[in-house]
Amino acid sequence: MARATFIRAGQGAMGAGRERLAAAPDKGKDGGVRIGAVADDITGATDLCLMLAREGLRTVQVMGIPQPGTRLPDADAVVIALKSRSIPASEAVGMSCSAADALRAAGAEQILFKYCSTFDSTDQGNIGPVAAALMDLTGCPLTIACPAFPAAGRTTYKGHLFVGDTLLSDSPLKDHPLNPMRDSNLVRVLQRQTALPIGLVQIATIRRGVAALREEFAARQAAGERILIVDTLSDDDLRTIGAACEDMALVTGGSGIGLGLAANFIRSGKVRPQPIARRMRAPTGRPVVLAGSCSAATLGQIEAARSAGLPLLALDPEALAEGRQTPADIAAWAIAQPADHPPVIYSSAAPDTLRTVQDRLGRHQAGSLIEAVLAETARRLRDAGFSRFLIAGGETSGAVVAALDVTMLHIGPEIAPGVPWTRSATRPELALALKSGNFGGPDFFLRAWDLLEPEDV
Ligand SMILES: Nc1ncnc2c1ncn2[C@@H]1O[C@H](COP(=O)(O)OP(=O)(O)OP(=O)(O)O)[C@@H](O)[C@H]1O
Numbered sequence: 001m002a003r004a005t006f007i008r009a010g011q012g013a014m015g016a017g018r019e020r021l022a023a024a025p026d027k028g029k030d031g032g033v034r035i036g037a038v039a040d041d042i043t044g045a046t047d048l049c050l051m052l053a054r055e056g057l058r059t060v061q062v063m064g065i066p067q068p069g070t071r072l073p074d075a076d077a078v079v080i081a082l083k084s085r086s087i088p089a090s091e092a093v094g095m096s097c098s099a100a101d102a103l104r105a106a107g108a109e110q111i112l113f114k115y116c117s118t119f120d121s122t123d124q125g126n127i128g129p130v131a132a133a134l135m136d137l138t139g140c141p142l143t144i145a146c147p148a149f150p151a152a153g154r155t156t157y158k159g160h161l162f163v164g165d166t167l168l169s170d171s172p173l174k175d176h177p178l179n180p181m182r183d184s185n186l187v188r189v190l191q192r193q194t195a196l197p198i199g200l201v202q203i204a205t206i207r208r209g210v211a212a213l214r215e216e217f218a219a220r221q222a223a224g225e226r227i228l229i230v231d232t233l234s235d236d237d238l239r240t241i242g243a244a245c246e247d248m249a250l251v252t253g254g255s256g257i258g259l260g261l262a263a264n265f266i267r268s269g270k271v272r273p274q275p276i277a278r279r280m281r282a283p284t285g286r287p288v289v290l291a292g293s294c295s296a297a298t299l300g301q302i303e304a305a306r307s308a309g310l311p312l313l314a315l316d317p318e319a320l321a322e323g324r325q326t327p328a329d330i331a332a333w334a335i336a337q338p339a340d341h342p343p344v345i346y347s348s349a350a351p352d353t354l355r356t357v358q359d360r361l362g363r364h365q366a367g368s369l370i371e372a373v374l375a376e377t378a379r380r381l382r383d384a385g386f387s388r389f390l391i392a393g394g395e396t397s398g399a400v401v402a403a404l405d406v407t408m409l410h411i412g413p414e415i416a417p418g419v420p421w422t423r424s425a426t427r428p429e430l431a432l433a434l435k436s437g438n439f440g441g442p443d444f445f446l447r448a449w450d451l452l453e454p455e456d457v
């Protein structure tokens, strides 16, 4: 199997300061990386890992672009988690291409670019520019954009993205702190991000089956279209789309399409499916919840924790900015709580409060400040013996996991669709649940712990 022995992880625009690795994918042999995924945030990566692991693939999550000389783990699927969703497009392109280079050098047969099931992005990117650069890198003339995750209520119909019964543009995502989604027409959204011609494949074509869909792809390619939004209403649609994409060097989408792609490798016999764990042994130590997501789901989970009597501490962004509330104070508060109740530390705020804070501190400045405070608090808590972390929000998780020096995650049991428990592969061992902002039911902060077993059982 080809192995990564040298990787330059340039951060600039495609081609600038980067050296391409030309290692050809090592197709067809036993073992080796089958699916190599580049995820634009850390909870999205974990979501995808769970999907691939549920389908039976031995899956590992790697944090950030591997250092030169790093050997990627031996697994059926390796998902590299970046924090590239809300950074300048040129930087996201450079990072994503470096990650894809590392995966291809490790033999990955197919590259999957994973972004949010709610297509989180702005007119500047980063989905369009990254997809275009990865198409170039993999020599892929036509790819799909399939954000749908029906199990979590994200579906696409006539090119419009729905969150449950609501159009994306009417959903709480319209008030997202970093990338408010105010247009549900994905053809329009993606076309604003790239010069590549965007097309739409409607549900009727998907339902005609794999062979018909492949013919449609060929016809669209001949007509000059380069990225196709694919309607998706169910897991069966994901399986049809996945099968039709079997030979695509690059696929883009949410975790849902991982289901269809994983099935290809099992059907071909290249992967022998493994069952996913139902429970996970967790290192001894105290639990804590750190929430930086302002999603409706997270706000509901905080209220459920309040009603259940968990100790709660709200962060005050202005006090943080002025140094009146510090990570040392916050960690001291958590340490002083009863050891058998997970304290909940949150910055999460409703849209009106959020807007007031952003007007005063700036949208990205406020976000970065809160992420930094939660990250430093987490580091202090780990040093004080906390070992079970439940973190809400993708950007937040990225900042916290970096501060905890976690570089690789093994995937454990599913807590809710899109959210597994994970265990760090580095010491000290930590149990981490990285929750996408919008995922999980109201009792998530209360029940997630039930899947953990003490180390010495
Ligand atoms: N009270 C607040 N005021 C301003 N910004 C905030 C506040 N609370 C959180 N934020 C910022 O909002 C952003 C939330 O993004 P994050 O990715 O963590 O959550 P999310 O978008 O809901 O989750 P996901 O990306 O998994 O869907 C972070 O940058 C966070 O620091």
Ligand SMILES: O=C(O)[C@@H](O)C(=O)CO
Residues within 6 Å of the ligand: 041, 043, 044, 045, 047, 048, 115, 116, 117, 118, 149, 254, 255, 394, 418, 436, 437
């Ligand atoms: O696809 C999703 O909704 C999540 O995996 C995610 O990316 C949240 O940040």
